[in-house]
Amino acid sequence: MHSEPLNDRNVSEHSAYYYVDIEEYPTTGWDKFKQVVKRTFRGELFVGLWVVMREMIKFDIHTVKYPLEKLPIGPRYRAVHKLLRLWESGYERCIGCGLCEKICISDCIRMDTKIDENSRKEVTEYSINLGRCIFCGYCAEVCPELAIVHGQRYENGSEQRAHFVIKDDMLTPLDFLTSGQQAEYPGFGAITPNESVTKTPLAY
Amino acid sequence: MNEITITIDGKQVRTQEGEYILNAARANGIFIPAICYLTRCSPTLACRICLVEADGKQVYACNAKAKMGMDINTKTPVIEEEKRAIMEVYDVNHPLECGVCDQSGECELQNYTLEIGVDKQHYSIADTHKPAQDWGLIHYDPALCIMCERCITVCKDMIGDAALSTVARGSEPLDAAFKESMPKDAYAMWNKLNKSLIAPNAGDTLDCTNCGECTAVCPVGALVSSDYQYSSNAWEHQQIPATCAHCSAGCQISYDIKHTDIANPEAKIYRVKNEWNYVSLCGAGRYGYDFQNSNVTKNPVAFDAAIKAFKKADTIAFTSTITNEEAMILQRLKEKLGLKLINNEARVFKNFLDSYSAVSGQSLYSGNLKEVHESDFVVSIGTALKTDNPNARFAMNNALSMNKGAGLYFHPINDPVIEDMSKNLTQFNHAPMMEEAALYLMLDLFGDKTAMPSITVDYLKSFHSLKTVTVEESVDEKVTETVIKKVLNEETGVEEEVSEEVTKTVKKKVSKEIEVDENRLLDLLNAPTGFAETLTKYLAKKEKFSLMVGPDLYTHPNSANCARLVALIEKYTAFNVTMIPNLANTLGVALICDLDEKAGEYTIGYNTAGDFTLSALGNGDLDMPALNQQEGTLTSIDKRVNPTNVALPFGGYTLNDVASALGVSAALSVDYTVQLPVSAGFKAVEFDTLPNHYTNAGEEVRGYVLDTLKVFCGKDENVQAFDEKDAMTTSVVYLANPVLQFTPFTARAHQLNEEGGLYASSEFMSSNGLNLGDNVRVKTPKGEIVVSVINDSKINGDITYLPTFDSKINSQALFGDYRFSNVTIEKV
Incomplete structure (x- = not known):
């Protein structure tokens, strides 16, 4: 992806930037009150609750159950x-x-x-x-x-x-x-395994 | 010597005629690789890597002398090839343990391997097993040794112990094919390397004075300090430039510091390093570094008690192990509070200097150790040279071995270390109190009798007498004989008998009575027989004369007379005179403080006993910083004011804090550096501007040299006669320290920690039935103590000595001012 369109910060129909169509914010107290009432009683909360309920009943969960479950990390990851x-x-x-x-x-x-x-x-x-x-x-x-x-x-x-x-x-x-649980580090700095490596690898 | 111009790699360089090419190049910033060469020592020609082409001829830069107009080329294809081969050979079988080696990157083998770019190896030989050896303070790993022999060279030419030499390596001979295929010099170097290893002369252990200079000069990690081994990497250290605090030599050192361990971030000194090309350290300097007063915090109660004590006191007693600035503070306190300053050892030195000035007209002596290094006739009077000032001993040894010099050593105690310096050295083990005789002998042997005061000349004459002795001489006698020869007559072809007169020289022994001049001074000084002839031999082709005098003269009952004699020697002989101050800053204290003779009633002791003690030894009423925890200046034997810096932190109060509370205030102790008395020869220089380094040319750029001032002196050059009957011929004891010790500070260092006792030679111990560790009662006219006997293998004869470094032994109380005392020693 070219970054040129992003570098052009003059917002126009040709650029990658555009204004999001956002409703005007209410300014008067009455308008604000109307907005609160509308949002409270529209029932949007139940939309979300329904999704959770539906997925719970389906028993088809993709979420990783951290800390019981951990994703494998890349060999080059540099942790402790x-x-x-x-x-x-x-x-x-x-x-x-x-x-x-x-x-x-x-x-x-x-x-x-x-x-x-x-x-x-x-x-x-x-x-x-x-x-x-x-x-x-x-x-x-x-x-x-x-x-x-x-x-x-x-x-x-x-x-x-x-x-x-x-x-x-x-x-x-x-x-x-x-018990053979010591893992060789395969990440950056490790050597490429070859025939000359017997048991313990060396950097030279 | 003349200044000449030579050309090195197209660059015009000015140097002295007869200077080695290598030194000329180094002084002018031109790089010539060299591994085995040591400045101030003789060229070894072991490494052969300093090969250069001088006027089209290949020479070794370390031993070829520069001549006028010489054209030197350091890089020719042949030389490059030789150097490359030499470095490849050095890398053959060198263990690849750079990761753990103590040299940790400060390695000349590593540097030159990279500099020359060794990336392939063409040579090989089967390796042999060479186990590492432990020599006490020093550790030797022969596997790492590249046989540059720098350790042997420095030990012989500089230190004078000659404790190391080469032994057989025990390896296979080189492959004969290499002789053909290899560059010539590289093969010769390898051939030599392959045959030898370093070993102590005394077998498995070193028999030396433990200076550790061999570890300093080692280019690789073969010789290292046992204590330092594997404790740190060199690159982790911060180097604190300092001046050694133990003796008056004032050697430049650097304290290598680093955090103590992973849990303790506080600085710790790991080792001491020196610029070994220009300054050699003794063992006390190298191993006696951790004498700090540690874990001290500000204790306001003790501080208030100190202020009260100062207000009550009328005397301050102190030692000379302090900086010039502290001495200045003490002097200011004296002026402000009217206190007395007591420092006996500095006072006698000051008196000696004053008496000297009264005749010589100069405030300070003329010589320094550099001049001793350069001279070819060195005399030492009244000092146990190897322990009073090891660097003076190195200078004398260096002069004797490098300048084909000769020397005389006047001291009651026979010293095998001095004896081994050179064949051209005579020891006079005279009786104590006969130091004046030695000084008179100097005047007698070397003085310009036409210029000297006539009374002195007459007095000297009184020692001479004519004695008739019968000597056997071989005389050449000419004998004329008539011989009959058969000669062929060429005309006739007939042999004819011709008689001929022949003159022959025949050696004939004749006994003859001759009158010889007998010098009673020589007898008084126990001169070896035939000394007169030895001296004539010594004096051949000698140009530069140095005399070193020491504390035995300052403490002498007739010290004023000794000082006048020293001044006369300086005036009427070719000798330049160097005086050895006792302790690190004795000269500074003597010049800065007005010292009193008698103490008052209430004494404040600074690093010495008193009614209230300030101490850096950790045993006082108020803790003070030791000299490695202070910044300031120290005045050395070379009359140089050397700066020293803070290596370790100190959490308590300093002398400046105490003085400030008493109304002698300054923000920092070093504010006094600029105020040091100009009238005594000091310069008004700020501490922060004082340099502390050596240049590549070996020039000492450290602090500044004291001005020698003109002092009014009358025409009075009279010296007193001495009394032969004063000679102490009975059993005597001396006040001196063993090798590696100077003060309680050296004994605090963990590598030098030891207990003192009565030091005696093996000879003395066996003749008196004493064994090591026996307790003896040492009784002098002043008192008695019971101490254990310690064997000192580095002295001979019947004189024992008591140390001053062990504060548990109050040895000074047993002596008067003089360093010798009559004694009875009995086993208890």
């Missing part, structure tokens, strides 16, 4: 983050490189790292301030280990405006992993 584990060993994928922290444009990721007893970098704390997160997906895109990904949980209702997700909330629980 998840931290994944390696399929093979069950270790955390996150190596603590800090790239997500660096790239985050709303500066809402923070992590604490230390050296663990195996001389590896251990991520002791990881948090995303969802009050500030704009769900841009940069963190998932930059992650070299495909460790932080976006999940499908979009309900962010909370008592606090700035609630956090911390590491325990995001990390795949071990029983989830063993």
